[in-house]
Amino acid sequence: MKPATAAKKLGILLSAAPAEFQEGEVSRSELNALLTDPPEWLAELKRNGPHPRPVVAARLGVSIAGLARGGLDADLTTEEIKQMLVEMPAWLVTERATQAAVRDENARVKFERAAKAEARAKRERSAR
Template sequence: MTSRPQTMKPATAAKKLGIYLPATPESFQSGVVSRDELNALQSDPPEWLRSLRQNGPHPRPVVAAKLGISIGGLARAGLTDALTTAEIEEIKASAPSWLEHERATQAEVRREAARLKAEGR
């Protein structure tokens, strides 16, 4: 009995890499990714992956993290599409009121989670 290498769909691999699947090369989108290939991409990323990570477009979880808010906060602000690093920096620079509100909400959620953890819940 021979073991087959573990593979995953491109969407799963993109999620694990923290990248926006539609921005990846067609060869990545149309194939399957083995565990070894994923490890190689993580340890020695090709130029396209380095560029995507640096410039975007970024998926919503990455956008939310870069803005310091939740994914729900992005939705409440009407941001449903992937954003580039430049677009994220533009939002940060303009400091809209919704961003400050969502950051405060996120900070409160984190404080509450820390309090509950400290209480052993």
């Protein structure tokens, strides 16, 4: 696979990876080896960054769109993420609340669908 695809699957920034990783192809077995037994450079990148936007969003507890709405388009290090969580800018508070509301709504819909499916199954059993 292309290095960009492998970096995405590993959750790292391709530009922060070593040149030999950026320039070569990565086989499925090599990717699995990197996932199960990461070399020091990969462990360091995952630990300290810089992190790609999906990882930054997850660590901040917001969506990628929330990062964009907050005007945050740079890749952040772990220290910068921690600092942002300490400072809690207004946009981050708002986006975290939005993300929590979305999670709650998704849970409500999932519960409602499960209840409807159970009621449907119960009706079908009693109709037999």
